[in-house]
Amino acid sequence: MSEKIGFALRKVTTEQFAIIESAFKDGNEIKFAVNTKYGINEKDKMIAIFVSPAFYQTESPFLVLEIACHFKIVDDAWDSFMNKHKTKLNVPVGFVRHLTMLTIGTARGVLHSKTENTPFNEFLLPTINVNEIIKNGVIFELNKE
Template sequence: MENIEKIIEFNLFKIITEQFALIPGSFEEGKEVKLKPELNFGIDKQNKRIMVSMLFRFEQENKPFIILKVACYFTIAPNDWAQFGKYDFNTVVIPQGFATHLAMLTIGTLRGVLHAKTENTTFNRFIIPTFNVTGLIKSDVIFNE
């Protein structure tokens, strides 16, 4: 049996930097740096929109020295939004593959914001490495009303 994914028509219409902080006093040269990501989704059923927010904290010994949170807002074409509705439209199901794609776009956006916000500082050397986003999204994203 052939597995064919339907193409979902969407548009990125808004980007918001929700949080940004540099905390130089929490950074110590030579200590191990850990990255802590947090991914969240939200929906606006009435306007057929999906929000993806990504927070990254660069930490040493559980103390953050860079905090950045970006939200990307996507509008979904009405006919494609209709396929997300389940159980008389009381539940919205965003397919795992599509959710992963939106998350990857958001992470790419966050990388650009991080570069722009840290340009000409000593923190510009810190980047968000490539990683397997599917590890963050293990199943469909489900919203129940």
Template sequence: MSKKQPKGVGFALRGINTEQFATFPDLYDEDKDVLFWQGYEYGADPDSHFVGVLTEYRFAHGETPFLTIKISCHFEVIIDAWKEMLSEDEQSITLDPGFLGHLLMLTIGTCRGVLHAKTENTEFNQYLLPAINVAELITEPLTIEFKGERSE
């Protein structure tokens, strides 16, 4: 069982990566219905005290995407806050919904900006990420198990 998480978790954004971005103009048809798909992943590095959030979005006609973007943000958590989230056996951390939602919200906003910058002055610029209520997406704490060898 992890310790109680502090009310405010100190952290800093330390990295942004565009993991994937693609447009497929030949597959795009402005007269067809557009479907929107979203996905999220989380990870943690116990050695650097980083939490990573990956967001992925696709705009598609049926199963055929014509616009896809995947962005990751990497957040460094201050050591005292990290220790509060760390399990007793130090093999996992548990993030409360408020903190996790905050990181996801920052990553979604970052992705929204990258999407705009990459599609500016193209026909795809009309496709914006919608407002996403992260409080509805994240209602439970998330435990992230550490994998692999750790440096001491």
């Protein structure tokens, strides 16, 4: 989608955060995973992007975070995402990727802030190619009025 889509970041929420010190062993191999999920607020025309990065050793997480960025979408763009019957909201893949990138950057800052002055501050959220993890746009079923 080459046209510009108007939006504004309205809220950031930390859904969960945990340091599980007993699951961490210095010197063991560290693995990283990130998951995404999405939500909408139809009334306020908002899209929420949830990002959940985690650091693991031997299949057990030792550093867990889930944050969400809540984006207000301008009316014209929101309406352009709706199907003609107004039963589905189809958010284009490029826009989902852009909002996810912003949310990952926010998660990077939250992780730093939450681990500051702890030994776990050395675990930085790596750069993530959202093109590899987000292959399609997101379709939401809308509530019938």
